[in-house]
Amino acid sequence: MNGTDKLVRRVVTAGVLAAIAILLGATRLGFIPVPTPAGNATIMHVPAILGGIMEGPAVGGVIGLVFGIFSFFQATIPMFKDPFVAILPRIFIGITAWLAYVALRRLNEYLALVVSAAVGTLTNTVLVLGMAVWRGYMAPGVALTVGITHGLPEIVVAVIIVVAVVSAWKGLARRRHARL
Amino acid sequence: MQDFALLRHITIGQYLPGDSFVHRMDPRAKITEVLLLSLALTVNTSYLANILLLALCLGLIRAAGISLRYVLSGVRPALPFIIALSLMQLAFYGNPSVTSRLPVITFLRWGPIFITSSGLQLVLVSLARFVDLMILASILTNTTPLAHLAYGLEDMLKPFGRLGVPAQEISLIFILALRFVPILAEQLETLAKAQASRGADIGAGGRWRFWRTARAMLVLIVPLFLDAFRRAEELIVAMEARCYAGGRGRTRLVQLRMGRADGIAILICALLAVGFIWFRKSFPF
Numbered sequence: 001m002n003g004t005d006k007l008v009r010r011v012v013t014a015g016v017l018a019a020i021a022i023l024l025g026a027t028r029l030g031f032i033p034v035p036t037p038a039g040n041a042t043i044m045h046v047p048a049i050l051g052g053i054m055e056g057p058a059v060g061g062v063i064g065l066v067f068g069i070f071s072f073f074q075a076t077i078p079m080f081k082d083p084f085v086a087i088l089p090r091i092f093i094g095i096t097a098w099l100a101y102v103a104l105r106r107l108n109e110y111l112a113l114v115v116s117a118a119v120g121t122l123t124n125t126v127l128v129l130g131m132a133v134w135r136g137y138m139a140p141g142v143a144l145t146v147g148i149t150h151g152l153p154e155i156v157v158a159v160i161i162v163v164a165v166v167s168a169w170k171g172l173a174r175r176r177h178a179r180l
Numbered sequence: 181m182q183d184f185a186l187l188r189h190i191t192i193g194q195y196l197p198g199d200s201f202v203h204r205m206d207p208r209a210k211i212t213e214v215l216l217l218s219l220a221l222t223v224n225t226s227y228l229a230n231i232l233l234l235a236l237c238l239g240l241i242r243a244a245g246i247s248l249r250y251v252l253s254g255v256r257p258a259l260p261f262i263i264a265l266s267l268m269q270l271a272f273y274g275n276p277s278v279t280s281r282l283p284v285i286t287f288l289r290w291g292p293i294f295i296t297s298s299g300l301q302l303v304l305v306s307l308a309r310f311v312d313l314m315i316l317a318s319i320l321t322n323t324t325p326l327a328h329l330a331y332g333l334e335d336m337l338k339p340f341g342r343l344g345v346p347a348q349e350i351s352l353i354f355i356l357a358l359r360f361v362p363i364l365a366e367q368l369e370t371l372a373k374a375q376a377s378r379g380a381d382i383g384a385g386g387r388w389r390f391w392r393t394a395r396a397m398l399v400l401i402v403p404l405f406l407d408a409f410r411r412a413e414e415l416i417v418a419m420e421a422r423c424y425a426g427g428r429g430r431t432r433l434v435q436l437r438m439g440r441a442d443g444i445a446i447l448i449c450a451l452l453a454v455g456f457i458w459f460r461k462s463f464p465f
Contacts, residue, residue: 015356081313
């Protein structure tokens with residue numbers, strides 16, 4: 001694989017995964033209803049995690065950026081109409097997920113996937129809520145409650161999706177090569 | 181189960197054709213102005229500044245020829261949540277760091293509930309700011325075709341190219357993402373129908389049965405990702421076959437032109453933004 005090859009792959013992967021992030025938000029499919037005041041757990045950040053794992057921090061970061069910009073424009077609650085809450089934290093989702101994946105990949109591929117999905121989700125939860133508290137939209141206690149009631153289900157769902165998608169995709173890719 | 185036609189729900193940044201002054205402006209000018217005014221909005225916490233900014237935004241939306249009702253129509257489903265959040269903010273956030281010249285009056289202090297005038301100000305100001313940003317974002321996306329926004333973004337990032345920012349690639353990613361949304365939405369619809377015909381209970385479960393809802397969702401989302409990757413592979417081959425080699429030296433069909441009016445509009449917005457930021461602590465109330 002030469003340089004241009006990689007560039008095309010990165011650009012296209014980032015575009016397609018960003019499209020999924022937008023789609024999950026626009027169809028409300030990315031929101032899983034939970035019985036808490038804030039209402040929904042999200043999986044809209046999963047494309048950013050996948051981008052980070054599969055194509056590196058730049059792709060993960062850009063997908064997070066698109067997701068953030070979209071959630072900023074689409075926001076229907078005051079908190080997410082603040083770019084510091086909606087956009088900035090999202091850039092880091094793919095980057096931390098990539099770091100976790102690269103650090104653990106040699107140990108065990110599955111462990112790396114699980115941990116990086118959890119780390120990416122935590123990045124989203126902690127940074128967004130942290131920014132919300134810092135900008136004065138939420139009291140720290142409320143943010144902590146939201147973080148726990150949402151963060152945990154979000155981590156579990158993100159881990160399941162990431163492991164399922166990456167292992168299925170890698171399996172498919174391997175089979176295709178075998179046939180060639 | 182009733183929502184198979186997913187495409188119909190997508191109204192992000194719907195471009196509304198028109199011929200107003202705002203429609204005819206250069207996208208770069210519009211992006212710059214929205215950024216400047218948003219910055220002014222996010223640092224001002226006094227009542228007066230927010231009233232002035234709200235008036236300014238209402239004037240702008242009039243100039244763009246968009247109806248306020250249309251802009252705010254997306255808020256309606258979220259209204260209960262907004263109210264609940266505002267009440268929580270009001271009840272538990274008695275001592276916020278709002279820069280105000282008004283004396284702080286404590287309305288109620290009872291256990292964890294602590295309601296003060298500065299807490300009230302924080303709530304009202306964040307609601308006003310929300311409406312303002314809603315309007316600004318709508319002005320940008322409703323009066324500019326998405327491709328032009330992407331071109332505008334690309335041209336604005338170009339100067340950073342020397343620092344290693346791949347302007348053309350970033351704008352291509354945006355265009356690809358927006359182009360792929362309807363394609364993947366159609367795929368999602370097909371998947372939903374396929375799973376439902378096999379007895380999957382999509383959308384069931386509700387608020388109290390989180391795991392059921394999540395599991396029903398997985399049978400849609402995992403295939404959706406795999407399909408997206410397959411389409412990405414096809415597009416990679418297609419782009420390589422056409423010798424795409426990055427943004428360097430590429431030319432474009434649409435060339436953006438800044439007019440005098442664009443320059444003047446940017447200047448006015450810049451002056452307003454600087455004024456609002458500079459004098460943010462001098463507003464009387």
